[in-house]
Amino acid sequence: MSVSMSLVQGGAAGGAPQGASAILAAAAPYYQPPAVPQDVQPDRPIGYGAFGVVWAVTDPRDGRRVALKKLPNVFQSLVSSKRVFRELKMLCFFKHENVLSALDILQPPHLDFFQEIYVITELLQSDLHKIIVSPQHLSADHIKVFLYQILRGLKYLHSARILHRDIKPGNLLVNSNCVLKICDFGLARVEEPDQAKHMTQEVVTQYYRAPEILMGARHYSSAVDVWSVGCIFGELLGRRILFQAQNPVQQLELITELLGTPTMEDMRHACEGARTHMLRRAPKPPSFSVLYTLSSHATHEAVHLLCQMLVFDPDKRISVTDALAHPYLDEGRLRYHSCMCKCCFTTSAGMRQYTADFEPSAGQPFDDLWERKLTSVQQVKEEMHKFIAEQLQTGRVPLCINPQSAAFKSFASSTVAHPSELPPSPHQWE
Known part of the structure; x- marks a missing residue:
């Protein structure tokens, strides 16, 4: 197909x-x-x-x-x-x-x-946001192929010790043949192994922001990217943003309506003010059954994988490597490597020669020692x-800007995104 x-x-x-x-x-x-x-x-x-x-x-x-x-x-x-x-x-x-x-x-x-x-x-030619909001039909096969490629690219980034920190549909470029590429590394950084060191909280567009960042965690891991992918997976299934709130506190409320009230153990990465806020509220039970109503594509396998991505505690959240091993993605892997990838090829006899490594890691970690x-x-x-x-x-032959270009005047005066498009500042719990 x-x-x-x-x-x-x-x-x-x-x-x-x-x-x-x-x-x-x-x-x-x-x-x-x-x-x-x-x-x-x-x-x-x-x-x-x-x-x-x-x-x-x-x-x-x-x-x-x-x-x-x-x-x-x-x-x-x-x-x-x-x-x-x-x-x-x-x-x-x-x-x-x-x-x-x-x-x-x-x-x-x-x-x-x-x-x-x-x-x-x-x-x-496009990006995943434009596809999701368009009338374009998305089959179960499309969703599996897109999700497989997101995780495949993210495995490579994480193996290089890179956190993207702004995974969202608009940062996932797509061609007409459904090949997908992760883009926009303006907020990306290398993992910080020292948990005592603080990391910026002004990352990830709010709708795709992991609960540990919403709750003021000073340190976080590659699990924040996995949460974002889980939100995108739910958006692909339902054709609407999974957690669409007006502010970070409301964002957290929508998450707890689905996952239920987290335990103190689940909130150990959160700041004291956020934990106090959560404990003041009436406890809520999880309501994972709602995920089955996203669409007819929300099968048992799909919901099972989605629930492993949308885990409150980042240490219990599934890794990219383990997500790629989930049976839900078997068909996506087969379709991608059967006709879309460049790592496999078809011989003159019509036989498909598959690569030895379907989801390669980076050959070496990205070096950021130069920054210091x-x-x-x-x-x-x-x-x-x-x-x-x-x-x-x-x-x-090198390229340069042609200042005589009629279009260059417009290009030169172009500005970056409006403030509303940037990751909003996190809630101050203290």
């Missing part, structure tokens, strides 16, 4: 725009672009993330449509500059089918004029400029 879908248009390959209409230009002198078809698609905005703006543009070197992400105002503070450098290094580090990675970085100006970063990535050595904005600026120059030493 085919798993292809008709998705929101955009991202199809087109010819390279000519003259001043193109945002991108080849930086090498006397470079002659190849002859390409003239069915030109305009450069246009396609997304506004927490820390960047994304446009669909055409690579003048080959006429391929790609995504161009602008990371503006990089060097406003030490924290923001190190965060951007971390995201840039991650995008260059990633090598996985279900995780978006950098295809190229635009040639930066001289260090004195270096203020923003432009990264080129693969252009996908950078103690000033100027240091970060110099190291980032050097890093980009090293990435450009590939023998390929």
Whole structure:
């Protein structure tokens, strides 16, 4: 059975725009672009993330449509500059089918004029949020294939010791053939092994935020990403947001209506004020049977896996690796590797040759030790400029911005997401 879908248009390959209409230009002198078809698609905005703006543009070197992400105002503070450098290094580090990675970085100006970063990535046609809210039919097979790919990509990230910290449907890009890639690593960071060290709570869009963060936990683990995936799984089944509240306290109320009142043991990661709030309220029993009413796709196997993801205590929440071993995902794995992946192939005789490792881990953990050595904005600026120059030493003609482009004026003035689109601040329990 085919798993292809008709998705929101955009991202199809087109010819390279000519003259001043193109945002991108080849930086090498006397470079002659190849002859390409003239069915030109305009450069246009396609997304506004927490820390960047994304446009669909055409690579003048080959006429391929790609995504161009602008990371503006990089060097406003030490924290923001190190965060951007971390995201840039991650995008260059990633090598996985279900995780978006950098295809190229635009040639930066001289260090004195270096203020923003432009990264080129693969252009996908839609995202999971657009698909969920569309009238597009979602079969049980679609849900299994999507969930399998989310977990497959997340296993890779977690094996590299990376917490995404903003898993939501809008950060899951999808192509018309249903291939899915996790994107937007503006809030991602490396795991913190020292539980005594505090981690920021202003992460994860509220609807997908794990209860330990809602309850003021100062330290958390990769389990926060698993909770987010559980919320998305429920959203795929029901075609509506699973826990849609107006504020963090109400968010917690909706969670306890489904899971029941947590025990003191379940709340050991929470701050004292949050525990006191929960104990003041009348105890509620769990109501997992409600999950069966999400849709006809909410089978026993589906609900069983969902309940293991939506566990109040992060230490008892299922891991990504164990979730991938759940029988509910067997069909999703088979469909993905039968016709969608690049790790398996079909021989000339028509036989499918499967990879030895269906869900590969990262070859090595992502290194963030360099962050500790950078103690000033100027240091970060110099190291980032050097890093980009090293990435450009590939023998390929480098790209730069074409300031004469008609579209560039609009692109240059594009801003990041509105405050309402950013992860809201957590409730102050004390």
